[in-house]
Amino acid sequence: MSFDSSAMPWVRMPTVHGEFSARVFSVQGEEHLVLKRGDVAGTPGVLVRIHSECLTGDALFSRRCDCGPQLARSLELLGQAQAGVLVYLRGQEGRGIGLRAKLAAYALQDQGLDTVDANLHLGLPVDARSYEGVVEILTTLGVRQLRLLTNNPDKIRQLEQPPLEIVERVALQVAVDEEHRAYLETKRQRLGHWLDL
Incomplete structure (x- = not known):
């Protein structure tokens, strides 16, 4: 039995943050939600969140990272917007290193390494994520001008390519949990993320 996801329709997705339409897009062998x-095609200033999959933070509510709170805050803001898009990128666990490697990096972090050094110690990139497929998805949706919900300068660099135009970066501020403060400090100091701690 096979299933052609390219023929998949939009379906109603009611959430605690409002009603959305949901669809799967297959890009480079990975299914993204x-x-x-609202109507996003050709609309100026569409609010967009590109969220990398984080099973531990998004589904298990781990306090080691701020991914779950970022996702919740993004959905809240998108639920208030006239036109908005959330692209949930699967296959990007642990900044793209995968779930198994992410847990191995956690073990090194428990021994005192930060997230950057833990990845490097494992012989892995600091951040292996790619947002190339996002350009394809947003273009297919007819999004051209967007307001991007992010604190990550690399995400902006990778997405700023025709036909997309980022007209505004919208800060994604969530409460700082003492359990993940060091993680956030590493993102700010070593990865250049815009964070107010």
Whole structure:
């Protein structure tokens, strides 16, 4: 039995943050979930969140990272927007190193390494994520001008390519948990993320 995801329709996705339309997009062999609110095709200043999959933070509510709170805050803001898109990128666990390697990096962090040094110690990239498929997804949706919900300068660099135009970066501030403060400090100091701690 096979299933052609390219023929998949938009389906209604009611959430605690409002009602969205949901659809799967297959890009480079990976299935990504897209939630859409309102008419985004050709609309100027569409609010967009590109969220990398984080099983531990998003589904298990781990306090080691701020991924779960970022996702919740993004959905809250998108639920208030006239036009918005959430692209939930699967296959990007642990900044793209995968779940098994992420847990190995956690073990090294428990011994005192930060997230950057833990990845490097494992012989892995600091951040292996790619947002190339996002350009394809947003273009297919007809999004051209966007307001990007992010604190990550690398995400902006990778997405700033025709036909997309980022007209505004919208800060994604969530509460700082003492359990993940060091993680956030590493993102700010070593990866250049815009964070107010």
